[in-house]
Amino acid sequence: MTAPENVRPRALDFGNREPAGKGRAVEMLQGIDDFTIVLPELTDMATFGLATYERLDRLWRMVERYKMTAPLAIRVIDSKATCVRAFRGDRDPTTGWQLEDEMPPVKPLLGHEVEFPLTIKAQDAKGNILKMRVQLGVSN
Numbered sequence: 001m002t003a004p005e006n007v008r009p010r011a012l013d014f015g016n017r018e019p020a021g022k023g024r025a026v027e028m029l030q031g032i033d034d035f036t037i038v039l040p041e042l043t044d045m046a047t048f049g050l051a052t053y054e055r056l057d058r059l060w061r062m063v064e065r066y067k068m069t070a071p072l073a074i075r076v077i078d079s080k081a082t083c084v085r086a087f088r089g090d091r092d093p094t095t096g097w098q099l100e101d102e103m104p105p106v107k108p109l110l111g112h113e114v115e116f117p118l119t120i121k122a123q124d125a126k127g128n129i130l131k132m133r134v135q136l137g138v139s140n
Contacts, residue, residue, distance in 0.1 A: 068124035
C-alpha cells in the first residue's frame with residue numbers, strides 16, 4: 001500500500017540552520033528514518049549470527065546518540081510477536097560492543113518462519129528502551 005503522491009511522510013529537521021526551537025520539515029526518502037534498518041533482500045535469518053548484529057552500525061549509532069548505559073538487553077521480535085533472538089551487549093572502550101547470546105536463535109517451527117518486519121528492542125541498565133525496525137530491502 002502506498003501513500004498518494006500528494007501525501008508524503010514528513011520529519012522535522014532540528015539542525016542548526018533555523019532559530020532555536022524551530023524546525024523545518026523535510027521529506028523522508030522512501031519512508032526510511034533513523035529507527036529503520038534495511039537489510040539486503042536475500043538475508044537468511046537462519047544464519048543471522050551475532051556477528052551480523054555487531055555490524056548493524058545504525059543500531060549502535062542510535063545507542064550512542066541516546067547515551068544508553070551498558071549492559072544492554074536486546075530482543076529481536078518478528079511481526080507475529082515471536083522473540084527470535086535475545087542477547088546482551090556490553091561496551092568495551094577499546095574493542096567496542098561485545099555480544100553474548102541469552103537465548104540461542106530460534107529455529108523456525110513447523111509452519112512458522114521469521115516474518116519481517118522485525119523489531120529490535122534494546123533496554124539499557126537504567127531501563128531506557130530503544131526500538132528499531134528491521135526490514136528487507138526490495139530489489140528493482
